[in-house]
Amino acid sequence: MQTVTLPALTMREHIGEVLRRIRQNQGRTLREVSAGAQVSLGYLSEIERGQKEASSELLEAICSALEVPLSQVLHEVADRLELIEAMMIPDAVPEGLLAAQLGENMTLQS
Amino acid sequence: MQTVTLPALTMREHIGEVLRRIRQNQGRTLREVSAGAQVSLGYLSEIERGQKEASSELLEAICSALEVPLSQVLHEVADRLELIEAMMIPDAVPEGLLAAQLGENMTLQS
Numbered sequence: 174m175q176t177v178t179l180p181a182l183t184m185r186e187h188i189g190e191v192l193r194r195i196r197q198n199q200g201r202t203l204r205e206v207s208a209g210a211q212v213s214l215g216y217l218s219e220i221e222r223g224q225k226e227a228s229s230e231l232l233e234a235i236c237s238a239l240e241v242p243l244s245q246v247l248h249e250v251a252d253r254l255e256l257i258e259a260m261m262i263p264d265a266v267p268e269g270l271l272a273a274q275l276g277e278n279m280t281l282q283s
Numbered sequence: 284m285q286t287v288t289l290p291a292l293t294m295r296e297h298i299g300e301v302l303r304r305i306r307q308n309q310g311r312t313l314r315e316v317s318a319g320a321q322v323s324l325g326y327l328s329e330i331e332r333g334q335k336e337a338s339s340e341l342l343e344a345i346c347s348a349l350e351v352p353l354s355q356v357l358h359e360v361a362d363r364l365e366l367i368e369a370m371m372i373p374d375a376v377p378e379g380l381l382a383a384q385l386g387e388n389m390t391l392q393s
Binding site: 183184185186226228229230232233242243244245247248250251252254255258 | 293294295296336338339340342343352353354355357358360361362364365368
């Protein structure tokens with residue numbers, strides 16, 4: 174199993190990962206979604222990589238282009254943060270469960 | 284019953300309202316929380332009023348000062364957005380329920 178070391182990601186990085194996963198699950202390109210959200214391809218890419226903080230309005234436009242409610246994205250981000258917060262309490266969450274919940278093979282950086 | 288007309292608030296405005304409600308429920312002043320979060324009082328006030336977009340790092344610092352997990356704040360914001368999204372589908376949510384959930388007397392601007 175390949176393991177990705179996961180430092181405590183910022184909210185911005187979680188938002189980016191969630192948006193990218195949704196887009197990729199839809200089989201859509203950065204180009205398609207950036208056109209729909211009226212944002213440049215480069216900027217959308219930076220948001221997905223957690224390098225840029227998206228404004229509320231831009232986040233709404235991206236969610237609209239992805240046809241997902243912003244509330245769903247935020248709940249997913251909150252779920253991910255909740256797992257990370259729980260990891261700060263030793264033994265609160267087994268690593269396997271964390272990986273399963275995040276849908277990726279990862280461990281927390283200790 | 285006094286009714287506050289509620290246009291579709293942005294995520295930024297919901298975040299501000301949730302943070303302010305938490306602070307006020309704790310009986311704490313803007314001064315106390317701004318000192319704890321190492322942000323200026325004026326900037327925290329603008330965030331609470333939804334006039335400034337808080338970066339992920341600042342949001343984490345404010346939540347830390349308020350001693351609430353960021354995940355909890357985001358879930359609350361997502362819950363509020365979800366209700367507003369449901370209101371976009373006519374008759375999906377009775378106005379009374381919306382007001383009860385948001386904890387204020389308000390109706391959506393139609």
